[in-house]
Amino acid sequence: MRIAAVLLPLPVPEAFDYAVPDGMALAAGDHVHVPLGPRLVRGVVSEVREQTGSNRRLKAVAERLDETPLPPSSLEFLEWAARWTLTPPGEMALLAWRGLRHGAPRAERIIRRVGGRQPARMTPARQAVLEAVGAGASTAVELARRAGVSTGVVKGLIDEGVLESALVPPPQPQQPDPDRPGAALNPAQAAAADAVARRIEDRAFRPILLDGVTGSGKTEVYLEAAARLLKAEPGAQVLILLPEIALTQAVIGRVAARFGATPGEWHSGVPGPQRRLLWEAVASGEQKIVVGARSALFLPFKRLRLIVVDEEHDASFKQEEGLIYHARDLAVARARIEGCVALLASATPSLETLWNAESGRYDWLRLSARHGVARLPAMRLIDMRSDGPERGRWLSPALVEAMGETFAAGEQTLLFLNRRGYAPVVLCRACGQRLTAPDTDSWLVEHRYTGRLVCHLTGFSMPRPRHCPHCGAEDSLVSVGPGVERIEEEVAERFPEARTAVFSSDTAPDGAAARQLVERMARGEIDVLVATQAAAKGHNFPNLTLVGVVDADLGLRGGDLRAGERTFQLLAQAAGRAGRADKPGRALIQTFMPEHPVMQALEHLDRDAFIEAEMAERAQARMPPHGRLAALVLSSENPQALEETCRQLAAQALNAEGAEIYGPADAPLALVRGRRRKRFLVRADRTVDVQALVREWLSRVKIPASVRLNVDVDPYSF
Numbered sequence: 001m002r003i004a005a006v007l008l009p010l011p012v013p014e015a016f017d018y019a020v021p022d023g024m025a026l027a028a029g030d031h032v033h034v035p036l037g038p039r040l041v042r043g044v045v046s047e048v049r050e051q052t053g054s055n056r057r058l059k060a061v062a063e064r065l066d067e068t069p070l071p072p073s074s075l076e077f078l079e080w081a082a083r084w085t086l087t088p089p090g091e092m093a094l095l096a097w098r099g100l101r102h103g104a105p106r107a108e109r110i111i112r113r114v115g116g117r118q119p120a121r122m123t124p125a126r127q128a129v130l131e132a133v134g135a136g137a138s139t140a141v142e143l144a145r146r147a148g149v150s151t152g153v154v155k156g157l158i159d160e161g162v163l164e165s166a167l168v169p170p171p172q173p174q175q176p177d178p179d180r181p182g183a184a185l186n187p188a189q190a191a192a193a194d195a196v197a198r199r200i201e202d203r204a205f206r207p208i209l210l211d212g213v214t215g216s217g218k219t220e221v222y223l224e225a226a227a228r229l230l231k232a233e234p235g236a237q238v239l240i241l242l243p244e245i246a247l248t249q250a251v252i253g254r255v256a257a258r259f260g261a262t263p264g265e266w267h268s269g270v271p272g273p274q275r276r277l278l279w280e281a282v283a284s285g286e287q288k289i290v291v292g293a294r295s296a297l298f299l300p301f302k303r304l305r306l307i308v309v310d311e312e313h314d315a316s317f318k319q320e321e322g323l324i325y326h327a328r329d330l331a332v333a334r335a336r337i338e339g340c341v342a343l344l345a346s347a348t349p350s351l352e353t354l355w356n357a358e359s360g361r362y363d364w365l366r367l368s369a370r371h372g373v374a375r376l377p378a379m380r381l382i383d384m385r386s387d388g389p390e391r392g393r394w395l396s397p398a399l400v401e402a403m404g405e406t407f408a409a410g411e412q413t414l415l416f417l418n419r420r421g422y423a424p425v426v427l428c429r430a431c432g433q434r435l436t437a438p439d440t441d442s443w444l445v446e447h448r449y450t451g452r453l454v455c456h457l458t459g460f461s462m463p464r465p466r467h468c469p470h471c472g473a474e475d476s477l478v479s480v481g482p483g484v485e486r487i488e489e490e491v492a493e494r495f496p497e498a499r500t501a502v503f504s505s506d507t508a509p510d511g512a513a514a515r516q517l518v519e520r521m522a523r524g525e526i527d528v529l530v531a532t533q534a535a536a537k538g539h540n541f542p543n544l545t546l547v548g549v550v551d552a553d554l555g556l557r558g559g560d561l562r563a564g565e566r567t568f569q570l571l572a573q574a575a576g577r578a579g580r581a582d583k584p585g586r587a588l589i590q591t592f593m594p595e596h597p598v599m600q601a602l603e604h605l606d607r608d609a610f611i612e613a614e615m616a617e618r619a620q621a622r623m624p625p626h627g628r629l630a631a632l633v634l635s636s637e638n639p640q641a642l643e644e645t646c647r648q649l650a651a652q653a654l655n656a657e658g659a660e661i662y663g664p665a666d667a668p669l670a671l672v673r674g675r676r677r678k679r680f681l682v683r684a685d686r687t688v689d690v691q692a693l694v695r696e697w698l699s700r701v702k703i704p705a706s707v708r709l710n711v712d713v714d715p716y717s718f
């Protein structure tokens with residue numbers, strides 16, 4: 001009898017066995033429907049094996065679906081990822097076939113202009129339609145919506161022969177041309193590109209750290225390496241991972257310019273049918289270059305030969321909700337399974353990656369200067385204790401003066417503040433209470449553009465009330481502290497003639513909006529951009545010469561062990577936006593603790609001294625990268641059940657050599673939507689198999705259905 005092990009999207013640690021009906025051709029990677037209780041469930045076959053004399057009566061596979069199978073390396077990768085992250089493999093598998101949940105796009109009727117024909121009679125509505133047609137191809141319905149008219153107007157123009165509708169098939173992947181000339185590389189870039197290309201030629205697994213200051217041309221280096229690969233091996237595929245949708249847009253533009261072909265784009269903002277198309281094209285090998293967010297790692301590549309993780313240090317690579325995984329770490333694992341190169345690029349690499357580079361496990365390529373005549377920005381700390389602004393203002397006199405000079409010179413300013421909205425806290429002057437979302441520990445943030453108070457954690461929102469919800473006092477609520485909207489307000493007051501804009505996940509919620517803001521900035525239509533981290537990374541604006549960091553201490557206050565590293569990375573990246581090409585830049589950093597090691601490292605552009613001190617501290621505490629961590633977060637609406645489960649876990653905590661278990665303690669957010677949250681932390685030496693330890697520990701305790709358990713292996717915050 002043949003038996004198929006099938007991965008089903010269920011919270012169980014193993015595949016389910018089913019009998020393969022006689023005559024059904026079935027192999028690992030195939031998509032199937034199988035019976036589960038009264039239902040048919042979709043799954044992926046992980047293995048087909050022969051078995052004789054089974055004593056169990058297995059149910060049979062109901063149907064083999066006519067879909068492109070997952071290639072063996074994809075299957076191997078997701079099973080490995082499931083083991084590493086302690087995630088049920090069937091749930092991991094869901095990430096790999098999610099792209100198939102949508103139908104493929106069909107041919108569409110696109111409206112076009114008929115060359116030279118003018119309407120007999122012109123009206124404002126017709127004018128609007130003709131302008132909208134000029135701006136890009138679309139269907140009649142879309143066109144009418146963009147022009148703000150009824151579809152009747154479009155139809156009238158078609159009847160008159162001014163417009164025509166044509167059936168256009170869905171776009172095919174464009175083939176990159178590796179022979180197009182790229183930028184002439186400077187000697188340091190050329191050496192780095194050679195080193196990467198040689199490793200790619202070895203056709204073996206190799207991680208490489210491309211460590212280069214902002215503006216050193218890391219992107220040019222990996223595009224050159226990709227070009228050589230595609231030239232030498234026409235079937236090869238390249239994956240470029242980026243931490244933010246806004247950044248994917250910029251890199252897609254550069255890939256398109258370099259290769260004369262738009263790469264595949266993969267992230268949550270891409271419409272389902274288009275994702276389906278890309279999924280198929282990646283599986284067939286048609287799609288050569290993919291630029292995407294972390295989930296692109298689960299695409300079914302046929303012949304993946306190079307994975308680039310750009311801005312590898314970025315916290316956004318860590319997926320913290322649902323399935324918890326670090327895309328940078330999984331990228332290295334995928335490269336190992338594919339036997340290819342993983343190139344991790346950053347100006348401020350993570351301590352984990354630096355540790356791997358220092359110990360020789362990764363190649364380490366350094367670019368220490370900006371390309372061409374460009375210089376790193378001049379850094380200056382502003383001591384807010386002595387040189388801060390008057391009460392109720394957030395921009396210091398020195399920063400305002402620098403902004404004035406920059407504006408007068410016709411150059412651009414970026415003000416960085418990693419806080420969305422208008423004010424991070426709303427409190428009542430009468431009773432002193434801070435407003436929070438219902439049954440949640442996180443404060444409500446005031447958003448003035450929308451007039452609402454929003455919980456950034458749960459998404460809860462409400463109109464700003466006139467009465468305090470706690471004591472009922474009228475007009476007693478005050479907005480405390482600045483967010484980007486409030487900074488923009490202050491800029492507008494001080495520089496009424498300057499053109500300002502805010503860049504955050506509120507003003508740029510998707511790829512298109514982000515691209516628009518980036519383009520407006522690049523065209524010089526914005527004088528002062530007030531931005532959260534969504535815009536402070538990776539972009540190049542040649543006319544941007546001043547960066548002001550509004551509150552450099554923000555990330556240091558919460559104070560987990562990674563706070564220093566994270567703050568240094570974020571501020572170095574933000575400051576690095578200043579000055580490109582032939583225009584020198586400067587960065588002004590507002591801080592209440594100028595003597596803090598992070599501020600000192602920034603002021604003196606001395607990353608290495610900072611990293612050395614930070615690494616020594618981690619070694620001392622035997623914390624990552626000098627040790628490993630796993631966090632168990634338990635949550636429940638039932639406090640007794642939560643207490644009891646925690647008690648049992650604590651009682652069963654293992655006594656392993658080289659490992660300690662801490663907790664339970666309140667999790668960093670102890671109450672979310674009425675659920676209490678507790679956390680255990682496992683710390684282990686690097687010689688300890690943390691996953692095995694946690695698995696063994698959990699096997700001793702029965703977690704009731706009313707308690708949810710999330711395991712976070714290598715948590716980002718600790």
Ligand code: ADP
Pocket residue numbers: 183184185186189212213214215216217218219220221371540580
């Ligand atoms: P990084 O990724 O290291 O921040 P980029 O690759 O974005 O650097 O390069 C920074 C800027 O310098 C970009 O505008 C890029 O086009 C330009 N640049 C980098 N290298 C070269 C080169 N060899 N020739 C011309 N322009 C370059």
